[in-house]
Amino acid sequence: MLEMSECENTQTDSNIITEEFIALEDFSATGAEQLSFSAGDTLLVHEQVCADWWWAERSGCFGYVPSAFLHRRVEDVEDAWQDEEYFSSYGTLKLHLEMLSDRPRTETYRQVIVSNCAALRGKVVMDLGCGTGVISLFCGRLAQPAAVYAVEASSVAEHTEKLVKLNRCDDVVTVFRSRAEDLMLPSKVDVLVSEWMGNCLLVDVLVSEWMGNCLLFEFMVESVLRVRDRWLKDGGMMWPSSASLSLVPCQAHADYSQKMEFWENLYGLDFSCLQPVAREEFFSKPKFSHQLDPDDCLSSPCDVITLDMHTLSVSDLEKLRGEFRFTIERAGTLHGFAAWFSTFFRSLDEGGQPLELNTGPHAESTHWKQTLFMFDGPIGVEEGDCVGGAITLQRNPIWRRHMSITIEWRMKRRNDTTFSEKSSKRFPMWR
């Protein structure tokens, strides 16, 4: 980022304005003339002094702010949720086929219904974002609830109606084609079940053919919480009941070799000047659907963030932060971190065993696989070295289905007594 001094020397016409902007990320001032702010803050910009630095005001304080961290107010963004593209992606069978083909995922939900079938008798259940309705059909066929509200906003709901009739569940299951937030229901529900998880737990990455194969993002968990607050009875059950994000320091030799070392000797030619371009193109964003080999884990994984779905609030989702401290368990190359999630389903029976869906490298593979965060450069590590730091999931204040993930880490070699300087890397998902 441009330093202040360079800004004053650049030959640019400053632009006097008075306009409100939203901060996309936190910014900590590094000089008295700069103004710190947090993601989501509103700043009044008085002068665009140069391309990179503007003179702004927040709560009566004035200072220079980096323009890259700011975005015009949300009114200028026609559809912060991109709902039309999002729900159209679920209107075809492609994504539903992928989810239904994921045996560990779908079988876990079936097991939850089977193991709670007695307690479900006479209960009212909502299946939020039911898709083709498979969980609702499990409820209708494997248990005796009083009613199941199968809620689905996309056009796949038309097929869901047929599936409910075909599987003789229409006496119990009612399909509502609606955004769940807009629902009017006859009663509150005893159980809110949903399969809302995405890569890195919160954000599912969809390739939207409707949008010319561009990437779209989910962020369904906010809908789940809003519907919980509106329609779940006091003492009602959330399935999943809790969810956790796990992290592990790992090797990724194949990725590093194929995307970075590849350029060093290409048919006897030196293409290494492209490595910075390759680093930006291939390693600046997370790699989704990475199949992490358990042997590439350099330490035991740890749960860095845990969400209690009964108490989590929408405002908690703006920024989630978890700390970690790993001891390297075997010598190798630290290329980065891998992340995945687990969800837990509490039993409706007092003292009943919870069920777990674990999408990590030691469990049966799911369609989510794992997510790989590559450092800019590999770090040789020895057994006994220590990697400590934090991971922060920051929602985008403008694009409400987007977020960024920042990983900060320090190293302490096994024979050292102090940690290295802090390193940090921000991975946007997607703006």
Ligand SMILES: N=C(N)NCC[C@H]1O[C@@H](n2cnc3c(N)ncnc32)[C@H](O)[C@@H]1O
């Ligand atoms: N990561 C996932 N499992 N995504 C499943 C998403 C399914 O829920 C549907 N869905 C997502 N959000 C909502 C919502 N607020 N209301 C109704 N259906 C929804 C979506 O159309 C798709 O069929």
